[in-house]
Amino acid sequence: MIVCTNREDILRIVEEAKAVSKSIGFVPTMGALHQGHISLVEKSLKQNNITIVSIFINPKQFNQSEDFEKYPRTLNKDIEILKKSGCSIVFVPSYEQVYQDSSSIEVNLDGLDTVLEGKFRKGHFQGVVDVVYRLFKIVSPNRAYFGKKDYQQLLIIKKMIDYFDFNIEIVPCEIIREPDGLALSSRNTRLSSTERDNTKVISEALFEAKKIYRNNQVNIVKNFVQNKIEQNNFLSCEYVEICDPDTLKPCSSKQKALNKILLTAVYCGKVRLIDNILLDSE
Numbered sequence: 001m002i003v004c005t006n007r008e009d010i011l012r013i014v015e016e017a018k019a020v021s022k023s024i025g026f027v028p029t030m031g032a033l034h035q036g037h038i039s040l041v042e043k044s045l046k047q048n049n050i051t052i053v054s055i056f057i058n059p060k061q062f063n064q065s066e067d068f069e070k071y072p073r074t075l076n077k078d079i080e081i082l083k084k085s086g087c088s089i090v091f092v093p094s095y096e097q098v099y100q101d102s103s104s105i106e107v108n109l110d111g112l113d114t115v116l117e118g119k120f121r122k123g124h125f126q127g128v129v130d131v132v133y134r135l136f137k138i139v140s141p142n143r144a145y146f147g148k149k150d151y152q153q154l155l156i157i158k159k160m161i162d163y164f165d166f167n168i169e170i171v172p173c174e175i176i177r178e179p180d181g182l183a184l185s186s187r188n189t190r191l192s193s194t195e196r197d198n199t200k201v202i203s204e205a206l207f208e209a210k211k212i213y214r215n216n217q218v219n220i221v222k223n224f225v226q227n228k229i230e231q232n233n234f235l236s237c238e239y240v241e242i243c244d245p246d247t248l249k250p251c252s253s254k255q256k257a258l259n260k261i262l263l264t265a266v267y268c269g270k271v272r273l274i275d276n277i278l279l280d281s282e
């Protein structure tokens with residue numbers, strides 16, 4: 001496995017690969033890798049000749065400096081995990097290597113960036129677009145892999161691809177969960193063991209909403225989820241929303257919840273966790 005810190009090295013490797021028609025799969029990450037990331041890498045390994053993983057903690061997408069400072073940094077461990085996964089190349093750029101200019105990338109996101117995470121984390125998605133656009137320009141992948149846990153991010157990246165007419169296939173990947181249902185996230189490592197035990201209520205509420213309440217009206221499902229989560233003293237919801245799965249436009253309270261997506265952000269102490277579930281009948 002090659003570890004590159006220099007964008008010129010990646011540009012050269014990509015050019016050589018493309019010259020002999022090798023396909024490139026790309027998994028952008030901020031490190032602190034877990035099985036969720038590895039599932040993206042494994043999918044990319046199956047579908048491409050070369051898999052490039054980037055590890056870059058992008059300061060522009062953190063709306064709170066404390067969240068940026070506390071974000072887990074485990075580079076050596078990440079590199080070992082990637083070696084074992086069979087990944088070909090890891091790109092670990094400095095800030096200067098990514099941001100050679102400071103301009104913001106302007107994309108019409110059709111309101112996808114103003115709801116849910118966009119409402120509570122001002123500037124977050126602009127930061128994501130700014131970094132992913134630049135990484136795509138360096139890596140020029142045929143396919144790029146994004147987890148459905150960050151569902152809004154996934155739709156925004158798809159929108160950016162359409163907007164710039166990039167020839168990149170965005171491959172959505174399923175949420176990977178702990179045995180008790182908690183969605184894997186790098187932030188989970190910041191939970192104390194008592195907090196960690198209590199966070200299972202989040203996915204329990206989501207699964208129950210899908211199984212028992214999906215044929216009900218939106219307000220009934222939202223109230224059920226919010227009450228179930230907040231009955232736990234460790235948890236408080238920043239939002240529980242049911243939206244159209246393509247546009248993320250919030251549904252009105254009297255609409256049926258079936259086939260809509262339920263998304264939530266929940267604080268457990270100082271740690272903010274997100275999760276979502278499609279309220280379909282599968």
Ligand code: PAF
Nearest residue numbers: 028029030058128131150
């Ligand atoms: O999902 C993430 O880890 C980040 O938002 C991404 C896509 C790597 C951009 O920094």
